[in-house]
Every structure is written in C-alpha cells, then in structure tokens.
Amino acid sequence: GALFLMSYVLSLLSWRQMKDGEIKRVAHSFKVGLALVLVSLLYMLEAVHDKLGDNAMWAVMTVVVVFEFTSGATISKGLNRGAGTILGCGLGSLVALLSQEIGGTGKAVAIGSSVFIFVAAATYFRLAPKIKKKYDYGALIFILTFSLVSVSGVRGDQIIILSRDRLSSIMIGFAICLFISIFVSPVWAGDELHNSLSNKFDKLAESVEGCMEDYTCLLEGKKGTQSIRERIRSNCLSVLSSKSSDEALANFATWEPWHGRFGFYYPWKKYLQIGDSLRELAAYVLSLTGCLQSINQPPQEFLLNGVKERCESTCKLMGSTLREIGKNIKNMTSHGQRDIMLVKLENLRLELCSSTLQSSIEMLVNQSGAIEGGTSFTSSVFLLGEIIGKV
Amino acid sequence: GALFLMSYVLSLLSWRQMKDGEIKRVAHSFKVGLALVLVSLLYMLEAVHDKLGDNAMWAVMTVVVVFEFTSGATISKGLNRGAGTILGCGLGSLVALLSQEIGGTGKAVAIGSSVFIFVAAATYFRLAPKIKKKYDYGALIFILTFSLVSVSGVRGDQIIILSRDRLSSIMIGFAICLFISIFVSPVWAGDELHNSLSNKFDKLAESVEGCMEDYTCLLEGKKGTQSIRERIRSNCLSVLSSKSSDEALANFATWEPWHGRFGFYYPWKKYLQIGDSLRELAAYVLSLTGCLQSINQPPQEFLLNGVKERCESTCKLMGSTLREIGKNIKNMTSHGQRDIMLVKLENLRLELCSSTLQSSIEMLVNQSGAIEGGTSFTSSVFLLGEIIGKV
Numbered sequence: 001g002a003l004f005l006m007s008y009v010l011s012l013l014s015w016r017q018m019k020d021g022e023i024k025r026v027a028h029s030f031k032v033g034l035a036l037v038l039v040s041l042l043y044m045l046e047a048v049h050d051k052l053g054d055n056a057m058w059a060v061m062t063v064v065v066v067f068e069f070t071s072g073a074t075i076s077k078g079l080n081r082g083a084g085t086i087l088g089c090g091l092g093s094l095v096a097l098l099s100q101e102i103g104g105t106g107k108a109v110a111i112g113s114s115v116f117i118f119v120a121a122a123t124y125f126r127l128a129p130k131i132k133k134k135y136d137y138g139a140l141i142f143i144l145t146f147s148l149v150s151v152s153g154v155r156g157d158q159i160i161i162l163s164r165d166r167l168s169s170i171m172i173g174f175a176i177c178l179f180i181s182i183f184v185s186p187v188w189a190g191d192e193l194h195n196s197l198s199n200k201f202d203k204l205a206e207s208v209e210g211c212m213e214d215y216t217c218l219l220e221g222k223k224g225t226q227s228i229r230e231r232i233r234s235n236c237l238s239v240l241s242s243k244s245s246d247e248a249l250a251n252f253a254t255w256e257p258w259h260g261r262f263g264f265y266y267p268w269k270k271y272l273q274i275g276d277s278l279r280e281l282a283a284y285v286l287s288l289t290g291c292l293q294s295i296n297q298p299p300q301e302f303l304l305n306g307v308k309e310r311c312e313s314t315c316k317l318m319g320s321t322l323r324e325i326g327k328n329i330k331n332m333t334s335h336g337q338r339d340i341m342l343v344k345l346e347n348l349r350l351e352l353c354s355s356t357l358q359s360s361i362e363m364l365v366n367q368s369g370a371i372e373g374g375t376s377f378t379s380s381v382f383l384l385g386e387i388i389g390k391v
Numbered sequence: 392g393a394l395f396l397m398s399y400v401l402s403l404l405s406w407r408q409m410k411d412g413e414i415k416r417v418a419h420s421f422k423v424g425l426a427l428v429l430v431s432l433l434y435m436l437e438a439v440h441d442k443l444g445d446n447a448m449w450a451v452m453t454v455v456v457v458f459e460f461t462s463g464a465t466i467s468k469g470l471n472r473g474a475g476t477i478l479g480c481g482l483g484s485l486v487a488l489l490s491q492e493i494g495g496t497g498k499a500v501a502i503g504s505s506v507f508i509f510v511a512a513a514t515y516f517r518l519a520p521k522i523k524k525k526y527d528y529g530a531l532i533f534i535l536t537f538s539l540v541s542v543s544g545v546r547g548d549q550i551i552i553l554s555r556d557r558l559s560s561i562m563i564g565f566a567i568c569l570f571i572s573i574f575v576s577p578v579w580a581g582d583e584l585h586n587s588l589s590n591k592f593d594k595l596a597e598s599v600e601g602c603m604e605d606y607t608c609l610l611e612g613k614k615g616t617q618s619i620r621e622r623i624r625s626n627c628l629s630v631l632s633s634k635s636s637d638e639a640l641a642n643f644a645t646w647e648p649w650h651g652r653f654g655f656y657y658p659w660k661k662y663l664q665i666g667d668s669l670r671e672l673a674a675y676v677l678s679l680t681g682c683l684q685s686i687n688q689p690p691q692e693f694l695l696n697g698v699k700e701r702c703e704s705t706c707k708l709m710g711s712t713l714r715e716i717g718k719n720i721k722n723m724t725s726h727g728q729r730d731i732m733l734v735k736l737e738n739l740r741l742e743l744c745s746s747t748l749q750s751s752i753e754m755l756v757n758q759s760g761a762i763e764g765g766t767s768f769t770s771s772v773f774l775l776g777e778i779i780g781k782v
Contacts, residue, residue: 025518032514034507036510044502060535061539112431115427119420121420123419123424143455151431152448241634279631283675284677
C-alpha cells in the first residue's frame with residue numbers, strides 16, 4: 001500500500017507540469033514528513049527513551065507545531081517556544097516549590113490563585129498589538145508551560161527533573177526543525193518578500209500599460225475590451241490587499257540568518273515602505289480604470305491637440321520605468337539611467353500640466369492619474385535609492 | 392502578594408478611564424485566567440486524576456491553545472481540534488495495532504514509513520488555500536495526534552485506552568472554554584465585523600466631506616490644511632488594509648451560534664462584498680486627495696460656472712448618504728428614503744457630466760471622483776438592500 005502510494009506521488013511529480021509554488025509546497029510536505037520520521041526514530045531508540053521517558057513526546061509535538069513553511073517563521077516560532085518554555089518552567093517550578101511548603105488545602109489555593117494572576121497578566125500582555133506581532137507564540141507557550149508545571153506541582157513529583165527533561169526534548173525537536181528547514185531546500189521568507197515586491201512592480205507596469213491601451217481604444221471610438229479592464233482591476237486589487245502578508249514575511253525575514261544576497265540587518269522595513277507607496281499607486285491606477293469605465297462617448301478631436309501623444313508617452317515611460325525598477329530590485333543592481341528617467345518623467349509632467357486648460361475630461365482624468373502616479377512614483381524611487389545605497 | 396496584586400488591578404480598573412477595546416481585553420484576560428483555574432481544579436481533584444491520570448494535562452493544554460479572543464474563533468478552533476484528534480487517534484491506533492502484528496525491526500520501519508506518508512499528505516493538504524482558511528488548525532492537530540499515537544504504539548502500551556482518555560480530557564477542556572466564552576461576557580466575531588463595517592462607512596463619509604472642505608479652501612486661494620489631508624489619508628488607508636482581518640472575522644462569525652440580532656446562516660459573505668466595494672471607494676477617495684494635493688494655483692473664476700455648487704452638493708449628499716447607510720447597518724433598519732437619495736445622486740451625476748466641457752482641471756478631477764464614488768456606491772447600496780432583505 002505504502003509503496004503504491006509512493007510511486008503514485010512520484011509519478012504525479014514527474015508527469016504533471018508544476019508551477020514554482022506547487023513544487024515548494026510538495027517539498028515542504030516531504031520536509032515535514034522527514035523531520036517527523038527523524039524525531040520518531042529518536043523516540044523509538046531505547047537509549048533516548050530510557051533517559052527522557054515519555055517527555056520525548058514533547059520533541060514530536062515541537063516538530064509538528066514549530067515547522068512552518070518559511071525558514072524565518074520556523075526560527076521565530078522555535079525561539080519563541082524556547083524562551084516561553086524556559087520562563088514558564090522557571091516561574092512554574094518556583095510557584096510549585098513555594099506552595100509545597102504551605103501544604104494542605106492552602107497549597108491548592110496558592111497554586112490556583114497564582115495561576116489565575118500570571119495567566120491573566122500574560123494574556124493581557126499578549127493582546128497588546130506590538131507584542132502580538134512578534135511574541136504572541138512565546139506568550140502562549142509561557143502560559144501553557146507555566147500552568148502545566150505549577151499544576152503538576154500539586155502531586156509533588158520531582159518538578160525540576162521533569163522540567164529539565166521536557167526542556168531538553170523541546171530543544172532536540174527544535175534542533176531537528178532548524179537543521180531541516182535551513183539545509184534541505186530552504187524557503188526563505190526574505191526571498192519570498194523580495195520576489196513579491198518585484199512582482200508588484202511588474203503588475204503595476206502591466207496595469208498602467210493596459211490603461212493606455214484601453215484609452216486608445218476609447219479614442220478610436222471602440223468600447224474598451226472588458227478583459228483588459230478585468231486584468232487591471234485584479235492586478236491592482238491583489239497589490240492593494242498584500243499588506244498583511246508582506247508584514248508577516250518581513251517579520252519572519254528579520255529572524256533569518258545570513259543567506260544568499262541578504263546579510264544580517266538587511267533593511268526589510270524599507271520593503272514595507274516601498275510596498276506602501278506601491279499600494280497607493282495601485283489605488284490611483286484603480287481609480288483611473290474606474291474613470292475610463294465611466295466614459296461613454298469619445299471626446300471631440302479638437303480638444304486633443306497634442307495631449308494624446310503626451311499621455312501615451314507618459315504611460316509608456318511609467319510602465320517601462322516600473323518594469324526597470326522591478327528588474328533592478330530583483331537583481332539588486334543599481335540603475336545608472338534612473339536619474340535621466342526621472343528627469344524625463346518630470347518634464348512630461350510639466351508639459352501635461354501646461355497643456356491641460358484646453359483639453360477634455362478624459363484627458364484630464366488620465367493626466368491627473370499620471371501626475372499622481374509620477375509623484376508617488378518619485379517617492380518610491382527615492383526609497384529605492386536609499387535601499388540600494390544601504391546594500 | 393496575590394491580594395496586593397488583585398487590589399492593584401482592581402484600582403487600575405476603576406481609576407483609569409478605559410476605552411471599549413481595553414475593557415474587552417482585560418475581560419478576556421480574566422476569562423482565560425478563570426478557565427485555567429477551573430481546569431487546574433479538575434487536575435487537582437483526586438477523583439478525576441485517578442481516572443484520567445496524566446492525560447488530564449491535555450485538558451490544560453486544550454484550554455490554553457483553544458481559548459481565543461472571540462467566541463467564534465474559540466468554537467472554530469475547538470471543533471477543529473476535536474475533529475483532528477478523533478481522526479488522528481483513529482488512524483494512529485490503526486497503524487499502531489497493525490504494526491504490532493509485524494514485530495521486530497519491521498515494526499519500526501512500518502510505523503516510520505506510515506508516519507512519513509500520512510504527515511506529508513496532510514501537510515500538503517493543509518497548504519491548499521481553501522483548507523488553510525478554515526481547517527488549518529484541524530490538520531495540524533491531526534498530524535500531531537496521529538504521530539503521537541502511532542509512535543507510542545512502538546512501546547506497545549494500551550493505545551486504545553490512552554487515546555480514549557486523551558480524547559475525553561480534550562473534550563473536558565473544550566467544554567470549559569465553550570462555556571466561559573459563550574456565557575461570560577462574550578465577544579462575538581459577528582458583532583466585531585458588524586461594527587467594523589459601519590465604522591468604515593463613517594470613516595469614508597468623513598473623508599469625502601474632508602475632501603470638499605479641502606477643495607473649498609483651494610478655491611478661496613488658501614493652501615489646504617495639512618492635518619485634514621492626513622486624516623483623510625489615514626482613514627482611507629485603514630479602510631484599504633482591512634481586508635484580511637475582515638475575512639478572518641467573517642470566517643469565525645460563521646461558526647457562531649444564534650446570538651443577539653444575528654441568526655443562523657446570517658449572510659456574512661455579503662459583509663465581505665460590501666467591504667470590497669468600500670475598499671474600492673476608499674481607493675477613489677485616496678486618489679482624489681492626491682489630485683487635490685498636486686494643485687498649485689486656484690482655477691480661474693470663469694471656468695467655475697455653477698460647477699462648484701454641484702460638486703459641493705454631490706459631496707454633501709454622498710457624505711450624508713454614507714453616514715445614513717452606516718447608521719442603518721448598525722441598527723439593522725431599512726431606510727425608506729434610500730431610493731430617493733439614489734435618484735438625487737444619479738441626477739447630480741448627470742448634471743455634472745453635462746456641465747463638464749467648459750470647466751477646469753480641478754473640477755474635473757473632483758467630478759470624476761464623485762462620479763466613480765457614485766457608481767461604486769450604487770452597487771454597495773444595492774448589496775445592502777439585499778442584506779436587509781434577507782434579515
């Protein structure tokens with residue numbers, strides 16, 4: 001049965017043309033399976049089981065809970081778990097030992113009230129937004145370990161030995177996770193964030209160019225095709241809704257060690273800032289599409305003196321600049337012609353401004369979008385300059 | 392020490408003027424503390440401990456892990472945990488029993504390979520976007536229980552009894568969580584979603600009115616105040632970035648039982664759709680602010696024939712309609728004048744369209760924003776009508 005399943009999975013792998021994301025997903029599944037087999041082997045070995053006893057179960061639990069898709073998330077969860085366990089064990093043992101000296105029903109009351117106070121305090125602490133972002137899991141594990149250790153103190157077992165064994169089996173589990181997630185085809189949160197950022201540039205470039213296409217269709221009196229608009233809309237919306245996943249990735253990326261082209265203290269926060277400007281740009285492009293959609297008849301010829309060409313060239317320049325920057329970010333190279341491009345954009349912007357008074361609605365809408373694009377664009381390029389300067 | 396801490400916390404509660412959110416947070420902390428004390432008492436009772444042994448630990452663990460901020464999240468996590476545990480226990484016991492018939496080293500190999508296959512499959516399954524949204528935690532618990540049960544089968548203990556005790560202690564933990572999160576000052580995810588939606592309407596209404604204010608400042612030749620713009624910007628950005636938290640709330644809300652004004656099968660998905668149109672509207676308002684910001688000199692008088700008044704009335708009408716709808720949603724009442732308002736908006740839109748050819752940039756930009764607003768607005772009102780129809 002097992003062999004059949006294996007061969008089936010393998011045939012699926014070779015037979016089907018898989019996308020990059022799916023390969024990563026399959027690889028991740030295999031990695032988790034591998035880690036669990038390794039940790040189960042530890043549990044099965046007599047030597048280990050004699051030493052740690054049923055506490056070896058905690059190693060299995062750690063692997064299941066800590067192993068995440070990206071290396072950064074695994075590391076962050078593991079460190080949180082370690083810190084939470086140490087703190088919880090320490091405080092829990094203290095409470096258990098102190099209450100053992102009381103004895104009688106006083107003991108149960110002392111343990112109960114200290115559990116209530118510490119747990120309520122830790123839960124309140126955990127709900128603060130800043131803590132929630134980075135140390136939520138650590139606080140959860142602290143609560144868990146603290147209550148388990150202090151409550152098992154009621155039975156008066158050897159708490160210190162228990163905590164020590166538990167801690168060392170968690171360490172073993174974490175070590176296995178760490179090893180596999182760093183050395184076996186790692187998925188770095190930093191890489192994912194990097195790629196998602198450069199993809200955003202491409203998407204926006206495509207949208208801006210799509211807008212221009214749509215606009216030329218309108219000028220020629222045709223109805224713009226619906227499919228282009230749908231593409232633009234979905235591109236913009238996907239850029240707009242990327243904030244929370246970006247933030248999570250940036251958080252994990254800060255936990256990752258030196259890898260590939262990213263050193264320690266790599267400025268991941270700049271990525272979030274660029275992401276914010278790109279989201280704003282996406283809002284502008286989205287509203288531009290909306291404006292184009294509400295146009296019903298083509299504008300009169302005489303209103304378009306030279307404006308059409310300028311609009312087109314602005315859109316083209318913006319699109320190509322966005323693509324260029326996306327490529328530069330992807331390859332982490334600085335771009336010599338950046339300043340020249342910016343000057344060009346600025347000139348076009350001024351030209352558009354001066355020729356606006358005699359033009360018609362659609363043009364103006366289009367322009368204002370382009371102007372806005374240009375403005376927010378300049379600021380994002382500025383940020384980019386800073387990043388490249390830092391790397 | 393404990394008494395002192397208690398009185399300190401109580402004095403904090405009465406002394407400090409707390410916001411609504413903070414009261415909820417403090418209440419949640421107390422609830423978690425209470426649940427853990429209850430479950431610890433169970434562990435301390437001789438009768439329970441004699442029956443369940445150290446498996447009672449699992450009840451503590453369940454309370455810590457399952458108790459979430461909103462009732463819906465607690466229920467969803469608890470049900471996921473229950474289902475995952477039952478499935479994992481069942482399959483794990485099967486594997487353990489079958490492999491016990493093999494014996495020798497073959498046993499370890501059989502267990503190891505079945506762990507690998509099932510875990511890899513479940514992990515792959517877990518990464519699929521649709522599963523990840525609703526059943527992620529259940530799959531995690533399945534992996535955990537399955538590997539724990541099947542691996543402890545190596546030692547040949549009484550697996551069936553072990554699983555039964557573990558399952559019943561998890562049930563006890565879940566029952567305590569359920570009781571406290573539903574009956575002790577519950578925080579419903581549905582209520583939170585409802586309020587966040589009506590807040591969004593208010594924020595957008597404020598932004599639209601702010602834009603108009605800014606615009607009249609510009610017409611009078613003054614520079615618009617920076618603080619208004621900042622407010623508008625932050626309002627729009629907070630609406631834009633609310634997608635993921637709304638989706639999580641809507642997911643939890645579907646798990647919640649009948650409460651307050653919300654029945655079973657309440658159409659929470661409509662809330663997400665309205666949220667989407669509001670986010671689009673926020674994008675339009677945001678780009679409108681950007682356009683206002685890039686205006687440098689006031690427009691010539693003669694270009695403004697009657698357009699200013701129309702813009703103002705459109706903005707006013709939009710603002711008040713948004714507020715009205717927000718209030719209606721909040722109180723779940725239908726609004727009789729809705730159709731009249733929509734007709735008014737449509738008329739204004741047409742008027743703006745016809746008077747545009749002789750007007751200047753700023754007006755046009757403003758108009759297009761208003762037109763767009765009107766369009767997307769109509770669709771959101773339409774959706775609203777459906778919801779109210781359903782409740």
